[in-house]
Amino acid sequence: MDYAIEVMNLVKSYSGKNVVDGVSFNVSKGTVFALLGPNGAGKTTTIEIIECLRTFTSGSVNVLGYRVGDRRDEQEIKRRIGVMPQEFRALDKLTVRENIELFSRFYDRHRDVDEVIKEFDIEEYSNVRFERLSGGLRQRLGLAISTINDPEILFLDEPTTGLDPASRKQIWGMVKMLKDSGKTIVLTSHYMEEVEHLADEVAVMSKGKIVAMGSPYYIASRYGTGRRLVIKGYSRSKMLAALADSNNTVGDALIISMDKYNSNSISNIPITEIVDIAIREGLEVQFRNPSLEDAFLRLVGRMDDDGRLINHDSNNRIGDGDYDDGEEVEQ
Amino acid sequence: MIVIIGLEMVIMMMEKRLNSSNSSSSNSSSSKNMVVLFVVVVISLARALILDWLRSKTGVFFTILFPIMLMSILTLVFSDDSNRLDLYVKNLDVGSDGMPTELSRALISELESSRVISIKHISADVDVYEYVKHSSKRVLVIPEGFDASLREKSIEARMMITLSTLDLLLEQPLPDNSSNSSSSNGNSNSSSNSSSSNDYTGSDMIYGRELLENWFALRASNDNDGPARLLLVADSSRDGEYEQIHGILMSILLRFQHRTMDAPEILAMDVNDVNDANIAGKANYYLPAVLAAFIMTNGILGTSGIAAEFKRKGMLKRLMSTPLSRLQWIIANMLTQTVLALILASMMICIAVVALNTSLPNAISIVVLAIGALCFTGLGMIIAGALKEPHAITGASNAIAFPMMFLSGVFWPLDSMPEYMQSIAYALPLAYFIDALYASMYSSSIIETVQSTFMLAVLTGAFILVGSYLTRWKQD
Structure with a gap:
């Protein structure tokens, strides 16, 4: 298989402590690969090593066939990649166009500045100074600058952090556009919805190791909390209200975890009958598939109110780097 | 803005040359192109940094107008009764x-x-x-x-x-x-009763x-x-x-x-x-002194400030992820500070000549100014390279620049300071810079100019070497 990035047994140590601890993964060309994990998991260090920004202790990293760690190869890698850091910043007093022009001159071959401005829909802001741009526009400019050299691989570090939903959707649209044009994209994000929406493959990092890897669907179904039956307005049915004691409720919604019972009946009432009762009473019934968010909660930690992973909880995690079978990690 | 337009014209000319030589694909033209591209990147970055600085009103005020005001004030204050x-x-x-x-x-x-x-x-x-x-x-x-x-x-x-x-x-x-007659023969004592x-x-x-x-x-x-x-x-x-x-x-x-x-x-x-x-007047003393002091502060604080700001905003990492090399970054910084120093010097000299009737400096002074700018850019690079935290860089720069300004004879002649203070002053580059600038501007002694300039150049070389060594283009 043709890989854009190959990482093998990567280790990065500080004062004898491994912050990246034997990480291995490959990224196929033309895919969106997401690296997820809470703060301190080692994902930024891993990405910065691949971007040739940081030294590493042992292991090997190849990008587009060039070896990270070799000075000449690194220069070639830098010509072929684009990087958009979290909360992109440029020279404040320079305009959008001036900033793009500046970055374009760092490359011996680059795209036309006007073409990039048009592609990312920032024409009307081209003469506006960077300091006067909103957060969303800054990220769009960052994305535009990261593609000025027409890179084969794009690294997007939390590209939508701090943006309003509308700006976030715009960035997603642009990332999809770049993916459709055949670029390989490496994404780090705290937003599960973003990863589910954009990524073809996901690697979850915790304590410097990859604890799970696969497609978002695979991760969710393998590590998520399973299917759930949700009945809204359950309190209007005496029979269903009786089930509330042994199941979760959120407001007037009854949430029945299908995994918990692992059978076709709940409290000796067949599920089909529960569903019939709810429909007869005119209640809304939903079957929910396991989500990536659930999987992450179980794998690495918990989330804040904004839906971001914020803390590691070892009690809620399945074994570090212990995989049930070989399917999760593509070696 | 003339400087910016000038630099832009140079870039355009070089890019034009680059494009025309791209058609011929011989080895010699390829290596020439690499050199041209290297220079284009350096000038582009320097131009962007200068433009960014020129558009900052506070930056311009503190770097250009403040020293002019200070020079005028010092001239007036120390010329009073x-x-x-x-x-x-x-x-x-x-x-x-x-x-x-x-x-x-x-x-x-x-x-x-x-x-x-x-x-x-x-x-x-x-x-x-x-x-x-x-x-x-x-x-x-x-x-x-x-x-x-x-x-x-x-x-x-x-x-x-x-x-x-x-x-x-x-x-x-x-x-x-x-x-x-006997008196004339030494017998005057015989008439001792009379005097x-x-x-x-x-x-x-x-x-x-x-x-x-x-x-x-x-x-x-x-x-x-x-x-x-x-x-x-x-x-x-x-x-x-x-x-x-x-x-x-x-x-x-x-x-x-x-x-x-x-x-x-x-x-x-x-x-x-x-x-x-x-x-021509008191201003003749303060012009080189204040000029040197502000080129020093601008060099140290400007270079370390850019590095600190770029680190804090994550822009340095962004630049490091492009093909821009460490050498290009260093040269662009030096070019930026030298151009800013010359802009600062030109404005101060013009005002001093017109308003304070000072003498017009010669071409050697311009060379000394450029060496001084490079010297303190090197010192700024050392600070920025040695320290990781942006706040520490800013603090250390201030801690070095301001005492140096007071110790090196900016506000009063070194001769009037105690001997041990003079010894300290001549361990600092600013004293040599002031001496070299003063000598090149007003002294008729070429030896005096060469001596101070030589010492300044030696320190400049040392600072740039150490600063370049400490500037990391890859994080540990």
Whole structure:
């Protein structure tokens, strides 16, 4: 298989402590690969090593066939990649166009500045100074600058952090556009919805190791909390209200975890009958598939109110780097 | 903006050349293209940094207008009347024990007792002319041999009085020579009851007069004519109280002759007015000093500030992820600071020439300015490279730049500082920069310029080497 990035047994140590601890993964060309994990998991260090920004202790990293760690190869890698850091910043007093022009001159071959401005829909802001741009526009400019050299691989570090939903959707649209044009994209994000929406493959990092890897669907179904039956307005049915004691409720919604019972009946009432009762009473019934968010909660930690992973909880995690079978990690 | 347009034109020309040579794909044109591309990247980054800085109103104010204001204020403040009766004394007349001679001490006591002059001593190795040029103080030099010369002149004056007295007596009718001939043979004690001139014969007086004339003739042949001389060095163009202090000094010296020596006209004072020596005013001192100080602060704080800001905002990482090399980053920073230094210098010099009537600097001064800018860019690079935290970089830069400004003779001449402070000052690059700039602007001595510039260039090379070594283009 043709890989854009190959990482093998990567280790990065500080004062004898491994912050990246034997990480291995490959990224196929033309895919969106997401690296997820809470703060301190080692994902930024891993990405910065691949971007040739940081030294590493042992292991090997190849990008587009060039070896990270070799000075000449690194220069070639830098010509072929684009990087958009979290909360992109440029020279404040320079305009959008001036900033793009500046970055374009760092490359011996680059795209036309006007073409990039048009592609990312920032024409009307081209003469506006960077300091006067909103957060969303800054990220769009960052994305535009990261593609000025027409890179084969794009690294997007939390590209939508701090943006309003509308700006976030715009960035997603642009990332999809770049993916459709055949670029390989490496994404780090705290937003599960973003990863589910954009990524073809996901690697979850915790304590410097990859604890799970696969497609978002695979991760969710393998590590998520399973299917759930949700009945809204359950309190209007005496029979269903009786089930509330042994199941979760959120407001007037009854949430029945299908995994918990692992059978076709709940409290000796067949599920089909529960569903019939709810429909007869005119209640809304939903079957929910396991989500990536659930999987992450179980794998690495918990989330804040904004839906971001914020803390590691070892009690809620399945074994570090212990995989049930070989399917999760593509070696 | 002229600079920005100029740099942009250079970039466009080079890009045009790059595009035209891209068509030919020989090895030699490929290596040439790499060089051109390298330069294009450097100039582009420098242009962007300069443009970013020029559009920052606070940056421009503090970097350009503030030093101009400071120079003007210093010039005005130190040109006022507050120091008008200070008199700096350089006493070269010391005995074998190293202590000032008796008469030089007596003269200084006389000056101090006047209550209108405040005496301040300066070291014997100070170049008085440079000192006055730099500071516009007035200096009285007591020359070596002053004590001996004054005593001699005192004796001479007394002899002259004796000679005049003899001439006067000889003009009167003389007593009978024969009756008093024995007196002329040394028997005058026989007439001890009388002390009048009548006790001496005319021949005695004539003999005495001859002896005195011979003594004066011998003095004349020794070329030791005229009174003992002091030297007052001042700058009448800048010293508003020059006439006043000159008059006071003359009056005190007259009193000193009568009181201490009891003889008139044995002491004179020469005046050397350095106004003749191409000095346009107080601003001539402060222009190179303030210029050097602000090129120093701009170099250190500017370079380290860019690095700190770029680190804090994550822009340095963004640049490191492009093909931009560490060398290009370093050269672009040096180019930026040099251009800013030259812009700053041009504006300050223009204002100083027009408003403060200073002299126009020559081409060598521009070279010195550029070396100075590079020197402090190197120092800024060392700070930025040695420290990781952006706040620490800013703090360390301030902690180095501001004490250096006060220690290196920006606000007052180094000569007026204690010796140990002068030693500290000459361990710092700013003192050499001020000296080199001053020498290149106003001194006629090429050696003086070369010496200071050489020291500055050595430090510049060392700083750039260390700064480049410490600038990391890949994180650990």
